[in-house]
Amino acid sequence: MTPHSPPLLLLGCGILQQEIHFLIEKNGWPLDTYFIDSALHINFDKLSQALTSALKHNDGREVIVFYGACHPLMEEMLSSATTFRTEGQNCVEMLLGNERFTHELEQGAFFLLEEWAQHWEQIVTATFGTNLKVIRELYQSDRRYLLAVSTPCSGDFRVAAEEAGRLVGLPLKQLEVSLDNLEAVLKKAIRRKMRETS
The missing domain is CATH 3.40.50.1860 (Rossmann fold)
Structure with a gap:
């Protein structure tokens, strides 16, 4: 340069x-x-x-x-x-670091960041259609929980994250990271x- x-x-x-x-x-x-x-x-x-x-x-x-x-x-x-x-x-590994990312993945996490939480239904239905049974079977086949990852820059997206969990039929956990x-x-x-x- x-x-x-x-x-x-x-x-x-x-x-x-x-x-x-x-x-x-x-x-x-x-x-x-x-x-x-x-x-x-x-x-x-x-x-x-x-x-x-x-x-x-x-x-x-x-x-x-x-x-x-x-x-x-x-x-x-x-x-x-x-x-x-x-x-x-992926971006979640970049945010969490390899060790934490791998641990949560092995425990069955599906990672949810604020932007995706805010548009979750649109993203999920565009990918898998609107059949709730099919959506839930897909997510529950190998994932045990949604992990809402928030940073110091995140807004409060708890309500959107809870709704995302209900849509796919998985419990929600939250993780704050630096x-x-x-x-x-x-x-x-x-x-x-x-x-x-x-």
């Missing part, structure tokens, strides 16, 4: 955009953002189109992609754009990109 280069661009899923903006402000990172609708995770074709389009639109910028392994062709898309993604299986793990993931990605561009 030269002194006159535009700031780095963090391009990716909007599920944690409040948290990311907070961390950019806190750390004074020279980082622009471009967020894609988190609900696209339920449609691989739309996710692929949105991501490749955003990468093409920002061709020539130094881009870090904020996604986990959220699409089966993620690495190929990034390779074509000569960039990389943040480390982590932004320490997410901050570490972003710092590592920024350092890597800065090294590549220096």
Whole structure:
């Protein structure tokens, strides 16, 4: 990067955009953002189109992609754009850290962040239809509870989370987390990109 280069661009899923903006402000990172609708995770074709389009639109910028392994062709898309993604299986692992994420997953958690809680019925029915019996069978087949994960940037989404639990027939647990793990993931990605561009 030269002194006159535009700031780095963090391009990716909007599920944690409040948290990311907070961390950019806190750390004074020279980082622009471009967020894609988190609900696209339920449609691989739309996710692929949105991501490749955003990468093409920002061709020539130094881009870090904020996604986990959220699409089966993620690495190929990034390779074509000569960039990389943040480390982590998904945004929840980036937020919780691998150890806590793995523990909750093994206990049967289905993770629920604020943005998805607020749009849960729309997301679930767009994916699985409106047959409540089918929806509940799918979620209850290998998950034991919904885990509503809140951060210092979250609003109070308890009512939406409880409604999400009722819809899929799973009990709700809540977990408050700091932004320490997410901050570490972003710092590592920024350092890597800065090294590549220096």
